[in-house]
Amino acid sequence: MPMLREAAADLRAEARRTNERRLLVLAGERTAGHRAAEAAISAGGISRESVVAVGSGDGTHFETVPVTRTDSILGTTQAAIVLDCHEACRPNALGRMVGAVDGGGLLVLVVPPLDEWAHRRDDFDEYLAVPPATVEDVDGRFRTRIVRTLRQHRGIAVYDVDAQALQDNGLTDPAPRPAPPPIEVPAxxxxxxxxxDACLTRDQADALRSLEALSTDENGVVIEADRGRGKSSVAGLAAGSFAVAGEDVLVTAPSYRSARAVFARANELCSTLDMLSNDEGESGARVLRTAAGGRVRFERPPAAATLPDSPDVVLVDEAAALPVRVLESFLEAPRVAFTTTVHGYEGAGRGFDVRFRDRLAASEHTVHDVHMGEPIRYAPGDPVEVWAFRALLLDARGAVDPLVSDATPTEASYRALSADELVADEHLLRETFGLLVAAHYRTEPNDLARLLDAPNISVRALLVDGHVVSVALLSREGGLDAETRSAVYEGSRIRGNMIPDVLMSQLRDEAAGEPVGVRVMRIATHAAARNRGFGSRLLAEIRSDVEGVDWLGTGYGATPQLLRFWARNGYGAIHLSTTRNETSGEYSVVMLDPLTDAGERLHARHASWFAARVGHQMHDVLRDVDPDVVRAVLRAVDADPPMDLSRRQWRLVVGAAYGPALYSADPGPFSRLAITHLVSGDPGVLTPREERLLVCKVLQGHSVETVANRLDYPGTSAAMRALGDAYRPLVDAYAPSDVLDERDRYGS
Incomplete structure (x- = not known):
């Protein structure tokens, strides 16, 4: 392979000279591709110890990582990575591996013949083929896109291993770059x-200087950067600096893996200063202690949001991947910094801006903004990064604000955007995917492939002057055969059928998988056009448009605002998860909008079952759900819960409301009356505070001390008097006439 060896040597030499990366595509038969990868790595002068092979590793002698474990390479840098795409072309793996190659290094893709690749089916296609679809129903549009961009972009060499022919040498012949100025310690x-001294770029030093603002209270820092700019590392240097000064630093991120760079840099700094003093056995723990009595410690977002042990400084890494409700909690800290990825699958910086910036600006913190643009591991303008951003749409955004800022729902046109249309129109695809990125706290490259190739996925949108203003990502679910339904009921999991899976496996309704449904996976409206009715208009159009469907549904992290939105649009709550999402800290709600008799029967029985069980759950697994979430969930239940109170129980409720009886004598009837009111009663009968009182005390069973403190009553006696007063209008509204004489006995 002399031609390949010469091309690989030249490619590697140019990469090292420019401190950029280069991409080498080895297309053809798999074994030949692996042999070619060995030859190219050797010709490039890269030692085997500096190479990781991702895939089966057949035919190579490099360290091998399964394609399903590429997350283990995140945060590391390699001189070269060989990614085998024959068994599966996993977009997430591709995105991760691009970021793990160091400046001067090579990313080597071992792929099928380029002209055939899109038409082959692999393990990732099996993943996209959710039941009842099969792999034959999956398309190859995503790989078509990858091949097209590989052929179009600079810095990418293509070698046909079957014909042993070099199709593109990938050389760019760039002009020399001046050396960057030295980094100085600011006065x-x-x-x-x-x-x-540990900063690698001027951007890092400037960001570190900004983080010094956290030395005093009522300061906040926001660091935004693309992937690979070292924002987590600079946060770690700041954390270590505070810890060696004796301060307590709380670090949180979507996962500890995401925060590893923070702890690595903090550890290195403390070691350099000879200040590290972790107890024996703590070296692997998620805490770093210093001789000055300071520490850097990690907590997952839900726990960190409570600000345990009142930290001096809070550092929130990958903040765009966390919900606003969790981010708001950190504003209670006296000093807080948020780092966020602008582009990439860790989270969308635009979503962070849209959802959280106004809360941050309204807080008591003086906000210091920093943007880091200079890459750490490779030079600016690196062609492999440019290719990855284009191919995987890591920098996708909606239309610029002025194009949609004056749009109204009535002038918008409704369209079903086919995958063929999206893949053929880069502008339309970028605007569509950009809105979906901003709508969800974690959008991955896999989602782009799902959008283009999955047989159960479809897109609906509202457009104004050709620009996407509102978009919905839909997933077809249900329609499962008896054998599949039986397997799920007996414990098997089923991909891509979220709502039927919950109803069949958790709620023990085997028949729930038979009706056909469409789940609204995500719905997003452009930030410049929100709160004008676009989302409601889009849902109404979808309801009129879908055919052969028994129900529309959705599932999401429950907040009062979202619950009201979906309920206004005809969706009824049928289930609330019994555990919090580990990242968002929210309970997930499932809602249905029935379209046919079969859908109505499904909705009716689950709404009824939910209303019947939720009171018992509130005393147990749902005891810590926010009262306003409970109120909104129950208001969204379309059911008439039975209120079968006996005459004696009614006398107890009436006596507690109007006379000397005690709630504590038998809380059961009070709970059933509260459920009835919150599910099917007139919302105007009680004030929001009174309804929160019912939730906290009667449904969730919190102590009267907790209730008084949480709802700002002056004392426990005042809280219990308020509870009795709250039941008076409920008695008047719901009590049968033959027990109202009990009320009249007390002169009320």
């Missing part, structure tokens, strides 16, 4: 000079 710095 009057509060942080150790060693922290600045």
């Amino acid at each position: 009057g710095s509060d942080f150790p000079s060693a922290a600045y």
Whole structure:
């Protein structure tokens, strides 16, 4: 393979000279591709110890990582990575591996013949083929896109291993770059000079300087950057600096893996300063202690949001991947920093801006904004990064604000956007995917492939002057055969059928998988056009448009605002998860909008079952759900819960409301009356505070001390008097006439 060896040597030499990466595509038969990868790595002068092979590793002698475990390579850098795409072309793996190659390194893709690749089916296609679809129903549009961009972009060499022919040498012949200016420690710095010495770019040093603002209270810092700019590392240098000064630093992120760079840099700085003093056996723990009594510790977002042990400084890494409700909790900290990825699948910086910036601006913190643009591991303008951003749409955004800022729902046109239309129109695809990115706290490259190739996925949108203003991603679910339904009921999991899976496996309704439904996976409206009715108009159009469907549904992290939105649009709550999402800290709600008799029967029985069980759950697994979420969920239940109180029980309720009887004598009837009111009663009968009182005390069974404190009553006696007063209008509204004489006995 002399031609390949020469091309690989030239490619590697140019990569090293420019501190950029280069991509080498080895297309053809798999074994030949692996042999070619060995030859190319050797010709490039890269030692085997500096190479990771992702895939089966057949035919190579490199360290091998399964394609399903590429997350283990995140946060590392390699001189070269060989990614085998024959068994599966997994977009997430591709995105991760691009970011793990160091400047001067090579990313090597071992792929089928380029002209055939899109038409082959692999393990990832099996993943996209959710029941009842089969792999034959999956398309190859995503791989068509990958092949097209590989052929179009600079810095990408293509070698046909079957014909042993070089189709593109990938050389760019760039002009020389001037050396960057040296990094200096700023005058009057509060942080150790060693922290600045550890910075690799001017951007890092500037960001570190901004983080010094957290030395005093009522300051906040926001660091935004693309992937690979070292924002987590600079957060770690700041964390270590505070810890060696004796301060307590709380670090949180969607997962500890996401925060590893923070702890690695903090550990290195403390070691350099000879201040590390972890107890024996704590080296692998998620806490770092210093000789000055400071520490850096990690907590998952839901726990960190409570600000345990009142930390001095809070650092929120990958903040765009967390819900606003959780982010708001951190504003209670005196000093807080948020780092967020602008582009990439860790989270969308635009979503962070849209959802959280106004809360941050309204807080008591003086906000210091930092943007980091200079890459750490490779030079700016790196062609492999440019290709990855284009191919995987890591930088997708909606239309610029002025194009949609004056749009109204009445002038919008409703369209079903086919996958063929999206893949053929880059502008339309970028606007569509950009809105979906902003709508969800974690959008991955896999989602792009799902959008283009999955047989159960479809897209509906509202457009104004050709620009996407509102978009919905839909998933067809249900319609499962008896054998599949039986397997799920008996414990098997089923991909891509979220609502039927919950109803069959958790709620023990085997027949729930038979009706056909469409789940609204995501719905997003452009930030410049929100709160004008676009989302409601889009849902109404979808309801009129879908055919052969028994129900529309959705599932999401429950908040009062979202619950009201979906309920206004005809969706009824049928289930609330019994555990919080580990990242968002929210309970998930499932809602249905029935379209046919079969859908109505499904909805009716689950709404009824939910209303019947939720009171018991509130005393147990749902005891810590926010009262306003409970109120909104129950208001969204379309059912008439039975209120079968005996005459004696009614006398107890009436006596507690109007006379000397005690709630504690038998809380059961009070709970059933509260459920009836919150599910099917007139919302105007009680004030929101009174309804929260019913939720906290009667349904969730919190102590009267907890209730008084949480709802701001002056004391426990006042809280219990308020409870009795709240039941008076309920007695008047719901009590049968033959027990109202009990009320009249007390002169009320």
